[in-house]
Amino acid sequence: MRMRAAVLEQFGQPLVVQELDLAEPRADEVLVRVAACGVCHTDLYTASGVDPSGYAPAVLGHEGAGVVEAIGEGVSSLAVGDHVVTLFSPQCRECVHCLSPKTNICLAIRDQQGKGFLPDGTTRLSRDGEPIRHFMGTSTFAEYTVMPEIALAKVSPDAPFDRACLFACGLSTGLGAAMFSAKVEAGSTCVVFGAGMVGLGAVAGCRLQGAERIVCVDLSGERLELAKGQGATELMLAGSDTVEAILDSTGGFGADYTFEATGIVSVMRQAVESARMGWGLATMCGVAGKGETLDIIPRYLITGRRVCGSSFGGVKGRDQVPQLVQRYLDGDIDVDAFLSHRISLDEVNKGIELMEAQDGIRSVIDFGG
Numbered sequence: 321m322r323m324r325a326a327v328l329e330q331f332g333q334p335l336v337v338q339e340l341d342l343a344e345p346r347a348d349e350v351l352v353r354v355a356a357c358g359v360c361h362t363d364l365y366t367a368s369g370v371d372p373s374g375y376a377p378a379v380l381g382h383e384g385a386g387v388v389e390a391i392g393e394g395v396s397s398l399a400v401g402d403h404v405v406t407l408f409s410p411q412c413r414e415c416v417h418c419l420s421p422k423t424n425i426c427l428a429i430r431d432q433q434g435k436g437f438l439p440d441g442t443t444r445l446s447r448d449g450e451p452i453r454h455f456m457g458t459s460t461f462a463e464y465t466v467m468p469e470i471a472l473a474k475v476s477p478d479a480p481f482d483r484a485c486l487f488a489c490g491l492s493t494g495l496g497a498a499m500f501s502a503k504v505e506a507g508s509t510c511v512v513f514g515a516g517m518v519g520l521g522a523v524a525g526c527r528l529q530g531a532e533r534i535v536c537v538d539l540s541g542e543r544l545e546l547a548k549g550q551g552a553t554e555l556m557l558a559g560s561d562t563v564e565a566i567l568d569s570t571g572g573f574g575a576d577y578t579f580e581a582t583g584i585v586s587v588m589r590q591a592v593e594s595a596r597m598g599w600g601l602a603t604m605c606g607v608a609g610k611g612e613t614l615d616i617i618p619r620y621l622i623t624g625r626r627v628c629g630s631s632f633g634g635v636k637g638r639d640q641v642p643q644l645v646q647r648y649l650d651g652d653i654d655v656d657a658f659l660s661h662r663i664s665l666d667e668v669n670k671g672i673e674l675m676e677a678q679d680g681i682r683s684v685i686d687f688g689g
């Protein structure tokens with residue numbers, strides 16, 4: 321079939337919206353009509369050329385939601401008409417990681433996905449016979465996409481697509497960091513560094529876990545106001561004395577749980593140093609630049625602080641994204657507050673510019689219908 325998509329032709333250049341060919345889904349693959357897609361930092365990071373593992377030409381986009389249009393041979397968990405959220409972090413339910421409750425990092429298709437191919441090592445996207453690669457296994461800056469069955473979460477049809485798509489990346493990453501990676505305990509004191517999509521999601525996740533104090537730290541007063549809406553009990557403008565301020569407000573001990581959601585290694589260090597002596601857990605969500613390192617004074621660890629990382633919030637996508645979407649439908653999560661701009665596919669570069677300017681939390685491409 322022919323369809324329109326935003327193609328990364330050259331790093332550092334605007335995406336080019338154009339018609340492409342999309343082949344039918346093969347075995348264990350699904351054709352999805354994309355209804356909405358958020359514009360995320362990872363798209364920008366890859367488009368800019370800074371990401372050393374990036375490739376072009378490719379169709380970017382990974383925060384998608386849509387409807388199953390056709391299924392390939394052997395697909396049993398999805399049917400035509402199902403509403404789905406795309407998963408850059410799949411869940412095969414069979415590999416040693418999927419079988420363990422300790423991680424959500426599925427091993428099934430990592431190698432090919434990382435190179436921009438579907439699991440059989442080929443692409444369904446092409447232009448006059450020239451293969452075009454699939455970004456993050458999702459390529460949702462497009463009217464249609466073909467994806468592995470294991471990378472689609474079936475969600476309630478009651479969730480509007482422009483809200484559901486936010487669960488494909490940033491929101492689930494933040495919520496999950498608190499709920500599944502750190503497993504925040506009720507009554508805890510939490511500190512979240514960064515009030516973008518991920519940090520705000522972490523604030524909401526801490527609230528859902530029953531945290532007593534949730535301190536949100538950001539450079540922007542406007543973003544901190546949004547954190548209040550997600551359940552932050554205290555707001556703190558970021559500065560060089562942030563760690564001191566947190567220690568002061570916790571009797572000198574630090575917080576039970578800290579979350580870093582900025583991608584800045586110096587902030588990661590602050591998250592470690594403001595975690596409580598004895599048992600404080602610092603969870604890193606941000607993606608740092610290639611080659612950057614996180615400095616930790618070993619004494620902080622000897623005295624009981626722990627550090628962990630969180631990819632996609634530790635969320636096992638096919639099992640838990642539908643549950644998170646249901647919590648939104650139940651009124652537990654205010655998703656509307658994250659949707660700042662609604663744009664068309666043709667305006668995708670505007671979405672990237674808005675993100676670079678930190679204008680709003682998320683721009684969502686609305687494909688109409």
Ligand SMILES: NC(=O)c1ccc[n+]([C@@H]2O[C@H](COP(=O)([O-])OP(=O)(O)OC[C@H]3O[C@@H](n4cnc5c(N)ncnc54)[C@H](O)[C@@H]3O)[C@@H](O)[C@H]2O)c1
Pocket residue numbers: 361362489490493513514515516517518519537538539540543558559581582583584587604605606607608630631632633681
């Ligand atoms: N782990 C994952 O699976 C995953 C998934 C999605 C995004 N991410 C990463 O998470 C990070 C956050 O993503 P986002 O979409 O929320 O980004 P964002 O840019 O919207 O938000 C980052 C926030 O950090 C704030 N900030 C900057 N410097 C600060 C400082 N010194 N102290 C406190 N706050 C500061 C900014 O003002 C901004 O509000 C990025 O690094 C992104 O790549 C990770």
Ligand SMILES: [Zn+2]
Pocket residue numbers: 360361362363382383489490
């Ligand atoms: Zn993302």
Ligand SMILES: [Zn+2]
Pocket residue numbers: 410411412413414415416417418425426427428
């Ligand atoms: Zn797996």
